[in-house]
Amino acid sequence: MRPYDFTVANTVAEALGRAGEGTSYLAGGTTLVDLMKLEVMTPGRVVDVNRLPMRGVRQDDEGLHVGALERTPHLEHDLRPGELVTGVTVPRLGWARRRPGVIGHADQPRSSPARSGAR
Amino acid sequence: MRIDPRVTLLDALRDRLHLTGTKKGCDRGQCGACTVHVDGRRVLSCLTLTASVQGRSVTTIEGLARGHGRSQRLHPMQQAFIDHDGFQCGSCTSGQIMSAVAVVAEGNTRSDGQIREAMCGNICRCGAYENIVKAVKTVRDGKAAG
Numbered sequence: 001m002r003p004y005d006f007t008v009a010n011t012v013a014e015a016l017g018r019a020g021e022g023t024s025y026l027a028g029g030t031t032l033v034d035l036m037k038l039e040v041m042t043p044g045r046v047v048d049v050n051r052l053p054m055r056g057v058r059q060d061d062e063g064l065h066v067g068a069l070e071r072t073p074h075l076e077h078d079l080r081p082g083e084l085v086t087g088v089t090v091p092r093l094g095w096a097r098r099r100p101g102v103i104g105h106a107d108q109p110r111s112s113p114a115r116s117g118a119r
Numbered sequence: 120m121r122i123d124p125r126v127t128l129l130d131a132l133r134d135r136l137h138l139t140g141t142k143k144g145c146d147r148g149q150c151g152a153c154t155v156h157v158d159g160r161r162v163l164s165c166l167t168l169t170a171s172v173q174g175r176s177v178t179t180i181e182g183l184a185r186g187h188g189r190s191q192r193l194h195p196m197q198q199a200f201i202d203h204d205g206f207q208c209g210s211c212t213s214g215q216i217m218s219a220v221a222v223v224a225e226g227n228t229r230s231d232g233q234i235r236e237a238m239c240g241n242i243c244r245c246g247a248y249e250n251i252v253k254a255v256k257t258v259r260d261g262k263a264a265g
Contacts, residue, residue: 001125004125005124006124006168008173026168026171029166029168029171030148030163030166033167033168034147034148034166037146037147046124046168048168048170048171050171
């Protein structure tokens, strides 16, 4: 792994202030750390955003709101079957994974049994 | 402990703290052998940066048994794995047990199928799955001897 500076963001403003080329945000880490080990990703700065208050799932007239740091299994538990096809991978990866990361990376299931629906 | 930000929790546990009960299998989040608990939730220590767990509570297989010395008793899940022969070579076992403890706490044990799905991130190349499921059910039902 290439060297990098590690910092923890305690507020959204702090996290945004450290954005820029060479910065990666660390949420669940199951993709980022994996790719950093392979040196596919080589950020000069890693900002841990797990302490930011960006959790929770709620549904209203506008639609479904998912906190950017919500864990995948929480999202699955909070939804009814058929509301979202998750295609999530292994349960333990799920606990670390943050939902938008999975969506953003368009990750595919890496292990059977594949899941076909939220519960 | 001062540590390079690149060091994973797995390497810190094994190489710095000499807690070698947690095993390094694939080192890329696919086998589950390195499973530990952070604040009571199971994580893959090979994909967790040590720096990111500062101030958090980490529990490894070494920390499951209760008491000390002669009065030490295995965690019920450890005892159940022994009683049901839930392993052969043992490489995956600490990860299996850490996951199994968490699975019972999560409540994902209503059926054999649910247990298997919840445990599916822990690979056992010896194929002890049948007996692992039996061990999990024993603890779920409060029948373990530990």
